[in-house]
Amino acid sequence: MYEVVYLERSSRWGEGVSVELRHLRYFAAVADTCHFGQAAATLHVAQPALSYAIRQLESELGVELFTRTTRRVALTVAGEYLQGEARRILDGVDDAMHGVRRIAEGRSGLVRVGLTGTAAFSHLPVMARAVKRELPDVALQIEADMLTPAQCDGLRAGTLDLGLLRPPAVGDDIEVRIVEQERLALVVSADHRLAVEPVVSMADLRSEPFVMYENRESAVNEAVIRSCRAAGFAPRRDHEAPGTAVLLALVTAGLGIAVVPSSVRALPLQGMVIRDLADAGTIDLALARRAADDNPVLAAVIGVVEAAFAASVLGPDVGTAT
Amino acid sequence: MYEVVYLERSSRWGEGVSVELRHLRYFAAVADTCHFGQAAATLHVAQPALSYAIRQLESELGVELFTRTTRRVALTVAGEYLQGEARRILDGVDDAMHGVRRIAEGRSGLVRVGLTGTAAFSHLPVMARAVKRELPDVALQIEADMLTPAQCDGLRAGTLDLGLLRPPAVGDDIEVRIVEQERLALVVSADHRLAVEPVVSMADLRSEPFVMYENRESAVNEAVIRSCRAAGFAPRRDHEAPGTAVLLALVTAGLGIAVVPSSVRALPLQGMVIRDLADAGTIDLALARRAADDNPVLAAVIGVVEAAFAASVLGPDVGTAT
DNA sequence: TAAAAATACTCCATAGGTATTTTAT
DNA sequence: ATAAAATACCTATGGAGTATTTTTA
Numbered sequence: 001m002y003e004v005v006y007l008e009r010s011s012r013w014g015e016g017v018s019v020e021l022r023h024l025r026y027f028a029a030v031a032d033t034c035h036f037g038q039a040a041a042t043l044h045v046a047q048p049a050l051s052y053a054i055r056q057l058e059s060e061l062g063v064e065l066f067t068r069t070t071r072r073v074a075l076t077v078a079g080e081y082l083q084g085e086a087r088r089i090l091d092g093v094d095d096a097m098h099g100v101r102r103i104a105e106g107r108s109g110l111v112r113v114g115l116t117g118t119a120a121f122s123h124l125p126v127m128a129r130a131v132k133r134e135l136p137d138v139a140l141q142i143e144a145d146m147l148t149p150a151q152c153d154g155l156r157a158g159t160l161d162l163g164l165l166r167p168p169a170v171g172d173d174i175e176v177r178i179v180e181q182e183r184l185a186l187v188v189s190a191d192h193r194l195a196v197e198p199v200v201s202m203a204d205l206r207s208e209p210f211v212m213y214e215n216r217e218s219a220v221n222e223a224v225i226r227s228c229r230a231a232g233f234a235p236r237r238d239h240e241a242p243g244t245a246v247l248l249a250l251v252t253a254g255l256g257i258a259v260v261p262s263s264v265r266a267l268p269l270q271g272m273v274i275r276d277l278a279d280a281g282t283i284d285l286a287l288a289r290r291a292a293d294d295n296p297v298l299a300a301v302i303g304v305v306e307a308a309f310a311a312s313v314l315g316p317d318v319g320t321a322t
Numbered sequence: 323m324y325e326v327v328y329l330e331r332s333s334r335w336g337e338g339v340s341v342e343l344r345h346l347r348y349f350a351a352v353a354d355t356c357h358f359g360q361a362a363a364t365l366h367v368a369q370p371a372l373s374y375a376i377r378q379l380e381s382e383l384g385v386e387l388f389t390r391t392t393r394r395v396a397l398t399v400a401g402e403y404l405q406g407e408a409r410r411i412l413d414g415v416d417d418a419m420h421g422v423r424r425i426a427e428g429r430s431g432l433v434r435v436g437l438t439g440t441a442a443f444s445h446l447p448v449m450a451r452a453v454k455r456e457l458p459d460v461a462l463q464i465e466a467d468m469l470t471p472a473q474c475d476g477l478r479a480g481t482l483d484l485g486l487l488r489p490p491a492v493g494d495d496i497e498v499r500i501v502e503q504e505r506l507a508l509v510v511s512a513d514h515r516l517a518v519e520p521v522v523s524m525a526d527l528r529s530e531p532f533v534m535y536e537n538r539e540s541a542v543n544e545a546v547i548r549s550c551r552a553a554g555f556a557p558r559r560d561h562e563a564p565g566t567a568v569l570l571a572l573v574t575a576g577l578g579i580a581v582v583p584s585s586v587r588a589l590p591l592q593g594m595v596i597r598d599l600a601d602a603g604t605i606d607l608a609l610a611r612r613a614a615d616d617n618p619v620l621a622a623v624i625g626v627v628e629a630a631f632a633a634s635v636l637g638p639d640v641g642t643a644t
Numbered sequence: 645t646a647a648a649a650a651t652a653c654t655c656c657a658t659a660g661g662t663a664t665t666t667t668a669t
Numbered sequence: 670a671t672a673a674a675a676t677a678c679c680t681a682t683g684g685a686g687t688a689t690t691t692t693t694a
Contacts (some may be wrong), residue, residue, distance in 0.1 A: 048650075063425075070691075083416075296399065391669085
């Protein structure tokens with residue numbers, strides 16, 4: 001009768017040998033073949049090195065992983081368990097390595113996007129489709145109907161990574177790239193006299209009640225006021241709306257008219273008519289990002305989105321691309 | 323304006339540096355503190371060694387994990403991802419190490435147990451409770467109502483790890499430890515004349531029709547026949563049952579009487595009466611295992627179960643413990 | 645007796661240490 | 670000016686190789 005005596009932990013490798021992936025890789029190879037020689041060959045190491053490493057692992061664990069005679073090597077029950085765990089761990093390491101590379105290459109990750117009211121309908125589909133196609137592992141998180149200042153706040157606070165907004169008035173900690181120059185268009189309710197007029201120009205709006213964004217710094221408001229001034233009048237600001245949805249609802253209800261970027265055409269609401277304005281000004285649409293943002297996925301998304309916007313004609317008469 | 327130039331993969335560590343847990347441990351420490359000096363201190367290594375290891379990891383990945391100036395260290399997005407993964411991997415390794423040790427110590431694992439018909443009711447509760455209490459991470463998988471030969475087959479085939487069976491007639495590849503010596507008892511239907519007799523002895527069974535196990539090698543059958551022979555008669559073998567449940571059902575139905583180990587008392591069936599037999603023989607109950615089985619959890623379970631059986635009195639008159 | 649794992653030893657690659665320089669605030 | 674990371678260089682541990690022995694089927 002004899003008793004199996006396990007090597008004491010740290011009897012030979014005084015407390016200092018920590019388990020390394022090398023041990024697990026070696027162990028997995030031996031566990032798969034149950035043959036030190038063959039495993040050593042596939043690992044491109046000499047057999048004694050393998051034996052040594054496995055001994056080290058067993059010693060560190062204080063557990064026998066193989067029952068071996070010179071003719072037969074077999075996993076112990078503990079060894080069988082470790083075989084599964086080792087595989088899981090090694091696969092996990094591989095996955096982590098690939099994941100890191102994909103993130104660094106901008107092929108994976110999350111981009112939180114803020115959108116102006118009108119862009120949500122006209123540009124978001126193009127954007128989302130392009131990203132889905134070119135960067136299938138990139139997730140977009142959309143925050144819609146955000147006015148420019150809110151988007152800038154979001155970018156600065158780090159709750160937003162990308163904005164689709166109206167360019168002027170952003171600090172230089174935010175980098176802006178214009179992607180579209182849109183002509184302004186008229187929105188009236190279906191029963192409005194201008195809904196059937198053959199041609200509409202800014203001058204026709206002189207005495208109309210305007211529905212405008214309530215935010216004083218709204219870039220759309222500014223563009224509208226500029227267009228009105230060019231036509232020789234100041235708009236009658238009768239109603240204010242906090243966002244595009246409300247603005248269009250008020251117009252549809254007949255409370256007034258509105259002049260908005262022509263991308264609202266992508267949202268043909270019931271009872272609402274959109275008319276060209278031959279002499280109205282234009283307004284830019286731009287992508288905005290933190291200048292200091294080093295997330296590679298953001299650069300990748302911006303590249304894909306810019307290409308998609310450049311390639312897509314967003315419907316007839318929706319302004320001229322830059 | 324200068325451009326960050328990533329070290330080419332394998333520019334300096336020619337294709338040979340594989341990622342090791344050391345790299346992940348170092349990385350995790352730096353990622354947590356965002357400070358090479360402090361991380362080096364907690365890791366008990368010098369700062370240059372840390373810098374070097376992180377560089378190695380970055381080079382192997384081809385990815386920048388930290389943006390560092392001498393005054394500020396910050397994780398890149400890829401680094402943030404790896405921080406999570408590294409933690410998961412390192413925890414996984416730790417768990418695997420503990421799991422292996424627990425298995426090797428017999429404190430964790432699965433034991434598949436085969437039970438004889440009567441033991442399922444009398445001994446299984448004691449057994450299961452003891453294992454649950456002493457070895458909470460050990461799972462028992464029970465296969466009930468198995469006769470001795472079936473259990474031996476199961477043990478040899480490796481579908482069973484432990485048997486609770488009737489000792490004789492097992493080869494020496496199976497190791498047997500007797501845990502109980504049970505007296506044989508009489509089972510009759512409630513309306514049988516012997517159900518109310520003040521004292522019953524073997525001789526009273528001389529002309530009764532017996533219900534016996536159909537398996538010719540049944541150890542219970544042998545013990546019964548031996549007891550009858552000692553009382554001077556051979557049992558009238560009128561009916562046969564494949565297992566204990568059927569056997570008791572037949573007795574209850576009044577098709578005959580049966581003599582069985584007194585542990586059937588743990589299963590007081592409707593319409594069935596159990597009587598002591600003063601002069602009947604005894605039959606052993608034993609734990610059986612593969613002699614070559616080196617699963618530590620099995621040894622642990624056997625230890626716990628034997629102690630539990632020794633400590634428990636399985637009800638009045640249920641035989642004498644060895 | 646032959647195949648295969650363990651041992652004995654040797655060596656050099658490299659992890660890690662010390663000293664110093666660079667850099668950014 | 671100073672804190673902190675990078676660089677340069679050196680040392681020595683230990684991983685891996687070759688040669689040999691031991692073991693068992």
